[in-house]
Amino acid sequence: AAGVIQSPRHLIKEKRETATLKCYPIPRHDTVYWYQQGPGQDPQFLISFYEKMQSDKGSIPDRFSAQQFSDYHSELNMSSLELGDSALYFCASSLAGGPEQFFGPGTRLTVL
Amino acid sequence: GQQLNQSPQSMFIQEGEDVSMNCTSSSIFNTWLWYKQDPGEGPVLLIALYKAGELTSNGRLTAQFGITRKDSFLNISASIPSDVGIYFCAGQTGQGAQKLVFGQGTRLTINP
Secondary structure (H helix, E strand, O other), X not given: OOOOEEEOOEEEEOOOOOEXXXXXXXXXXXXXXXXXXXXOOOOEEEEEEEOOEEEEEOOOOOOEEEEEOOXXXXXXXXXXXXXXXXXXXXXXXXXXXXXXXXXXXXXXXXXX | OOOOEEEOOEEEEEOOOOEEEEEEOOOOOOEEEEEEEOOOOOOEEEEXXXXXXXXXXXXXXXXXXXXXXXXXXXXXXXXXXXXXXXXEEEEXXXXXXXXXXXXXXXXXXXXX
């Protein structure tokens, strides 16, 4: 079965640079969620979109923004990167905002 | 904010043993989910629970949604080497594209 696709899988950036992470949900899923997971930590919710509208918002820095496009894929834009932004970033998708969230393989962001 | 207290934090068991872990919260949740995560990978959904008192099985895994809606447990019977990983409970309080709140995780190690 098709799963959530995230790209890139690995990303290395310098401080103060920008990064764009992409997420392609499971086919027919219209809801996407973004989570950040630091080393040895549990995933922390950033933001979610349902039918291209922002649905819920967590502790997402003002330097980050996200959107969902007409084909339901989503992009997380990160600016003025800091060392502390180094983490695994997961996208998850669900059908019609349902509670069962299916996670992608993640993007490992390293900020040097 | 909402917090899930997951225990134990780690378990070291022999192959073939049964495993039990649980999550508790001071908040009421509408949905409880259990995920397994391998290093560097995304969490994989194991079981979803929707109603207080619900008991659900998935192969050797059994999970229950507590009557008070503030707790859940996961049991794994007859553990095998591929059960190694980190298990997370996650809860959702709202409806429709809402965030998941995760427990701190239980790291399971199996001695062959």
